[in-house]
Each structure stands twice: as C-alpha cells, then as structure tokens.
Amino acid sequence: MAKSRNNLLGVGGQRKKLSRAEQQGAGPARDNDRKAAEDKKQELVRKMRERAAAAEAAPAQDAPAES
DSSP: OOOOOOOOTTOOOOOOOOOOHHHTTTTOHHHHHHHHHHHHHHHHHHHHHHHHEEEEEEEHHHHHHHH
C-alpha cells in the first residue's frame, strides 16, 4: 500500500522550549552574549588588520633608507 501524502503528522520537527523570560517577551541573555562576542571579534579583527597594514607599510618605508 502506498504512503499517504495527505497525512503530515510529525512533519516540521520539534518546537523549542521557551524560558519564562522568553514567554514574557524578554529577549534571551544568550543573544546579548553572542552580540557582545561578535563585537569583540570584529574589534579584534580590525586591530589585527591595522597592525598587518602597519607592518607592511613599515618595511616599505625602511627599504629605501637602507639602499
């Protein structure tokens, strides 16, 4: 017998359990933690790029003086 395609019981996965704060409309703390971590990461990447650019520029400036 062929499977019924009209019976969608169980399709769609499980629902996430909501905390009391989430049920009351307050955002979860982990979202704020993720945002803070992402901000720190972006700041670190920016600093690393600045240092790398400065390191590339410094030898280029020193090279003509040595010749």
